[in-house]
Amino acid sequence: MASRVVLDAGPLVALIDREDRFHNWTIAQTKTLESRVELVTCEAVLSEAFFLTRHVPGNVAALFSFLEGGAIRLAFNLSENLPATAALMRKYSDVPMSIADACLVRMSEIDERTRIFTLDSDFKIYRRHSRQSIPLIFPAP
Numbered sequence: 001m002a003s004r005v006v007l008d009a010g011p012l013v014a015l016i017d018r019e020d021r022f023h024n025w026t027i028a029q030t031k032t033l034e035s036r037v038e039l040v041t042c043e044a045v046l047s048e049a050f051f052l053t054r055h056v057p058g059n060v061a062a063l064f065s066f067l068e069g070g071a072i073r074l075a076f077n078l079s080e081n082l083p084a085t086a087a088l089m090r091k092y093s094d095v096p097m098s099i100a101d102a103c104l105v106r107m108s109e110i111d112e113r114t115r116i117f118t119l120d121s122d123f124k125i126y127r128r129h130s131r132q133s134i135p136l137i138f139p140a141p
Contacts (some may be wrong), residue, residue, distance in 0.1 A: 007041040009048035010119030016062040040075035044100035
């Protein structure tokens, strides 16, 4: 089974927005991952990505093409993970943690082999199972 990479909104936005400062880095990272991993995300991340790319021509077509073409798969059910996701948001309310971030952390708890592909430095603060750092694909400082 291929390893899983959980995709956050930042890299998803950078993939389709050529003006994003992380566009080239994200494209390069994605190319190195393509054949070796399964890219997964959740509906909350998609919602953020649609909002953040509302100014990008063709954003809707691009985002849906990732899903319809199988490049990215939805792999989280919030209803089934509501207590754990809510607990994460309560724990990190001082950050504050978005629902999308909580879903991604929870996804990394469910399958500990996963890494989170993100541009959000808050993931350096978050811990899965309260104490484990989360493996990240994150740009070097």
